[in-house]
Amino acid sequence: MSKSLDPALAAGNRLALAGYDARHFLWEAREGVATLTLNRPTRKNPLTFESYAELRELFIRLKYATDVHAVVITGAGDNFCSGGDVHEIIGPLVDLPAPELLMFTRMTGEVVKALRACPQPVIAAVDGVCAGAGAIIAMASDLRLGTARSKTAFLFNRVGLAGCDMGACALLPRLIGQGRASELLFTGRSLGGEEAERWGFFNRLAAPDALLAEAQALARELVRGPTFANGMTKTMLHQEWSMGIDQAIEAEAQAQALCMATQDFKRAYEAFVAREKPVFRGD
Known part of the structure; x- marks a missing residue:
């Protein structure tokens, strides 16, 4: 918690x-x-x-x-x-x-x-x-x-x-x-x-x-999806227009690491193990 x-x-x-x-x-x-x-x-x-x-x-x-x-x-x-x-x-x-x-x-x-x-x-x-x-x-x-x-x-x-x-x-x-x-x-x-x-x-x-x-x-x-992650997707779609491919890959590595630290990522894993549909909360 x-x-x-x-x-x-x-x-x-x-x-x-x-x-x-x-x-x-x-x-x-x-x-x-x-x-x-x-x-x-x-x-x-x-x-x-x-x-x-x-x-x-x-x-x-x-x-x-x-x-x-x-x-x-x-x-x-x-x-x-x-x-x-x-x-x-x-x-x-x-x-x-x-x-x-x-x-x-x-x-x-x-x-x-x-x-x-x-x-x-x-x-x-x-x-x-x-x-x-x-x-x-x-x-x-x-x-x-x-x-x-x-x-x-x-x-x-x-x-x-x-x-x-x-x-x-x-x-x-x-x-x-x-x-x-x-x-x-x-x-x-x-x-x-x-x-x-x-x-x-x-x-x-x-x-x-x-x-x-x-x-x-x-x-x-x-x-109903992972709203924090959706916001990150929108941010990267916008920011990567002005990046080279190497910059974009690094930026996405940082963004994805942040998403992996969310409770939604943990919920998705636990739901998969339990063969259930995840309920995301945006945190």
């Missing part, structure tokens, strides 16, 4: 976020799975300055959550996210000076960095329109479930901007290949759901009315 965590240490490194009171989207958590719903369906769920900032802060805090072990991101209604709100973001950006424009672009990029840095697997459940920053959020998620009617588009060049937004030029080629990513980022064309699955952008497709349930079921499956 491990010793109890010192209360002073826990105060700065352990948070309960299942009951988080979201202001600019919906948040619901049950049995370790949180569902984050972008909730402006009449406008196809666009993002605002406020929702960007709240997403950034929430994903930073998730690094310390004790009661959320997987996150599903979805959109209300029949669409995922249409990107930045044309009237509340795009319009004001036209008149901002360069330092404030950089403040905005850094904030949006920090959403992706925080999403990638949190230990929870993040699953995007994508239906309908998934454009601009919405496509980025889906791209940055660890797993993506889509529908045949979904339309994913990296629209930045359509508004006179480069495709290199919020990490797209780094992340997208790793998902679907350099040539295919180049096509999407240069043209801004929509990627249909079936094509997105063939290209590897979506892990699989679901019927629209079953999409959220399937994403949540996948999240629950991950939560």
Whole structure:
């Protein structure tokens, strides 16, 4: 039995976020799975300055959550996210000076960095329109479930901007290949759901009315697994992009040794010996 965590240490490194009171989207958590719903369906769920900032802060805090072990991101209604709100973001950006424009672009990029840095697997459940920053959020998620009617588009060049937004030029080629990513980022064309699955952008497709349930079921499956080890897998998948093979092998040796020191590893062995299914607890 491990010793109890010192209360002073826990105060700065352990948070309960299942009951988080979201202001600019919906948040619901049950049995370790949180569902984050972008909730402006009449406008196809666009993002605002406020929702960007709240997403950034929430994903930073998730690094310390004790009661959320997987996150599903979805959109209300029949669409995922249409990107930045044309009237509340795009319009004001036209008149901002360069330092404030950089403040905005850094904030949006920090959403992706925080999403990638949190230990929870993040699953995007994508239906309908998934454009601009919405496509980025889906791209940055660890797993993506889509529908045949979904339309994913990296629209930045359509508004006179480069495709290199919020990490797209780094992340997208790793998902679907350099040539295919180049096509999407240069043209801004929509990627249909079936094509997105063939290209590897979506892990699989679901019927629209079953999409959220399937994403949540996948999240629950991950939560029943060794959540500390899952977080380590996510960390290494991200960090090893910038490593050589020898560095990666050493980093994985260190990560795996940490996992071998967990009670979950011991539980798995004892369950195997007893011919039972292990019950993981994330410690």
